[in-house]
Amino acid sequence: MTSVVSSPSRTIRIGSRKSQLALIQTYWVQEQLQKSFPDITFEVHTMATHGDKILDVALAKIGDKGLFTKELELGMINQEIDFAVHSLKDLPTRLPEGLVLAAITERENPADALVVHEKHKDKQIDTLPEGAVIGTSSLRRLAQLRHRYPHFTFKDVRGNLNTRMAKLDAGEYDALILAVAGLQRLGMGDRIHQVLPKEVSLHAVGQGALGIECRAEDTELISLLKAIEHPETRDRCLAERAFLRELEGGCQVPIGVNTEVKDNNLTLTGIVASVDGQKVVKDTISGATKDAEQLGIELAQRMRGQGAQEILDQIFAEIQRGS
């Protein structure tokens, strides 16, 4: 194994999806590392992922973990790239053998945002009219919003952010629910009409943070990557990911979270909702940040006993039946 420290001429190859958001995020990571390590060369290599090739299929129906990460992971295993930058929420909670989550960078606002058609510019989520068509492709957003706003109509929306915005502005939808972080990173922060409070929508696990994955054996690289890690974001996201890992069983499920850190104390709130919005299990746990993952596991186990298990069993049964 060559060491980065003893061979400063090493070139480090960063893998990225080709989407505009992925490239913005990857170039940001490259810039941060280049500033910290001016003698090392960091190159960006782009790859199309399966998820990028099937943009016309409803995401919830694909239910395939690793849709946006598999090709990059193969690239790392085959030594074509050294690390990959992911939107952490797209990175499965279990990584392939030989790969690790080496660092988590500082998260943007992890909340969901309401983006409206201009005819609703004087409205908020609470005042949109009966029957308003809300675009979302996330089961998590769908289930939580259906629970609270049963009078809305929900419709799938896919494609990149520009495509989605064009469909909204053309009148196909009254409003969209999108991540604040993605809109901000793409320079569309001015389209954020309302940041949804956590009472309305708990965000996705890892939302707003970037996860950097690399080969477990590349210890030199792992120590370099620690330079751009944000410890508070890492603790929060490790708790969130442990919670999700403990609950999920192989498909996309309506699970949301919120985390806060204060004085080395971490508070994690989780929600598991049925797709129809009828059943909701929600609970909160607090403890030392050093026990972040244990807190996630404990909250998941507690919520299983409060009905989350029945909700998940029902979703898995529906998927097996192919509905």
Ligand SMILES: NCc1[nH]cc(CCC(=O)O)c1CC(=O)O
């Ligand atoms: N599901 C796709 C996805 N993956 C990452 C982001 C951007 C936000 C983030 O980094 O969490 C988005 C868009 C969205 O959910 O609106």
